[in-house]
Amino acid sequence: ACTLQNKNAALHPLWQSSSSVTGGTKQSPIDIQARSSVFDPKLKPLSICYDPTTCLQIWNNGYSFVVEFDDTTENSVVTGGPLNNNFRLKQFHFHWGAINDWGSEHTVDSKVFPAELHLVHWNSDLYKCFEEAIMEENGLAVIGVFLKLGTHHPELQSVIDLFPSIKYKDAVAAFTYFDPSTLMPSCPDYWTYDGSLTTPPLTESVTWIIKKKPIEVTQNQLAAFRSLFFTSIGEEEKKMVDNFRPLQPLMDRTVRSSFR
Numbered sequence: 001a002c003t004l005q006n007k008n009a010a011l012h013p014l015w016q017s018s019s020s021v022t023g024g025t026k027q028s029p030i031d032i033q034a035r036s037s038v039f040d041p042k043l044k045p046l047s048i049c050y051d052p053t054t055c056l057q058i059w060n061n062g063y064s065f066v067v068e069f070d071d072t073t074e075n076s077v078v079t080g081g082p083l084n085n086n087f088r089l090k091q092f093h094f095h096w097g098a099i100n101d102w103g104s105e106h107t108v109d110s111k112v113f114p115a116e117l118h119l120v121h122w123n124s125d126l127y128k129c130f131e132e133a134i135m136e137e138n139g140l141a142v143i144g145v146f147l148k149l150g151t152h153h154p155e156l157q158s159v160i161d162l163f164p165s166i167k168y169k170d171a172v173a174a175f176t177y178f179d180p181s182t183l184m185p186s187c188p189d190y191w192t193y194d195g196s197l198t199t200p201p202l203t204e205s206v207t208w209i210i211k212k213k214p215i216e217v218t219q220n221q222l223a224a225f226r227s228l229f230f231t232s233i234g235e236e237e238k239k240m241v242d243n244f245r246p247l248q249p250l251m252d253r254t255v256r257s258s259f260r
C-alpha cells in the first residue's frame with residue numbers, strides 16, 4: 001500500500017503532504033538521460049486513435065485544467081508502443097511554471113521545458129473503470145508531450161479560449177468536439193519507463209510514454225495558462241502556476257527508447 005510521508009514541508013503547497021511516497025521505488029517524474037536510455041527494437045509504433053466527439057468537458061480541478069472524455073466506449077484509445085493492452089483516453093491536463101524557465105515535470109538531460117501535457121489512459125482490458133485502474137499495476141498509460149516557446153498553436157488555442165469560464169477551482173465548461181492528437185508532435189519517437197501518478201494518490205500504476213519532440217506554443221499561450229487560479233471563487237486568489245512535482249529518483253529502472 002502507498003502511504004504518504006511529509007518529509008519536506010518546504011515543498012510546493014500542492015505536494016506538501018507527499019514529497020515522496022514511503023517505500024516508493026517507481027515514482028514520477030524523472031530526469032530522462034538520453035545517453036542512458038536503451039533502444040528497444042521490440043518496441044512497436046504507438047497506435048493512437050481518438051474520436052473528437054468523445055470530448056465531454058473542460059474543468060479546473062484545483063491542480064490543473066482538465067479536458068475529460070467519454071470513456072464508456074473504445075472510441076478513443078491508445079495501444080502498441082510498450083503497451084500490451086488497450087487503454088482508453090480519460091483526460092488530458094498540463095503542468096507549467098510561473099515563468100518560461102521551468103514548468104515541466106519530466107526533464108531531458110536536465111533540460112526543463114516551460115510546460116508538459118499529459119494524456120491519461122486506463123487499461124480497459126484488465127479493469128472495469130478508471131477509478132479501479134488508477135490503483136492497479138499496469139493500470140494507466142500516460143503520454144507526456146513537452147511544450148516549448150515558438151509558433152502559435154491553433155488547436156491548443158481552442159482550449160485556451162475556454163479559460164475565462166474555468167478560472168476558479170471546480171468551474172466546468174462544455175467542450176464537445178476536440179481531437180487531442182492535434183496536440184502531439186508528428187515525430188513518432190518516444191522514451192518509456194514504469195512510474196507513478198505525479199499527483200496524489202501517487203500510485204505506481206503508470207506506463208509513461210514521453211514524446212521526444214516538443215510541440216511549439218507562443219509566450220501569450222503560456223501566459224494564458226497562468227491566468228487560472230488554484231482557488232475557488234470568493235477565496236483569496238492563488239495563481240495556478242508551478243503545478244509540477246519535483247524530480248524523483250530513478251532507483252532500479254531503465255528508460256527505453258523507441259529510436260536509435
Ligand SMILES: COCCCN1C=C(N)c2cc(S(N)(=O)=O)sc2S1(=O)=O
Pocket residue numbers: 063091118120131134142196197198199200201
Ligand atoms: C482517485 O482519483 C484520483 C484522480 C487521479 N487523477 C487526477 C490527477 N490529477 C492526475 C494526474 C496525473 S499525472 N500528472 O500523473 O499524469 S494522472 C491523474 S488522474 O488519474 O486523472
Ligand SMILES: [Zn+2]
Pocket residue numbers: 093094095118198
Ligand atoms: Zn500530469
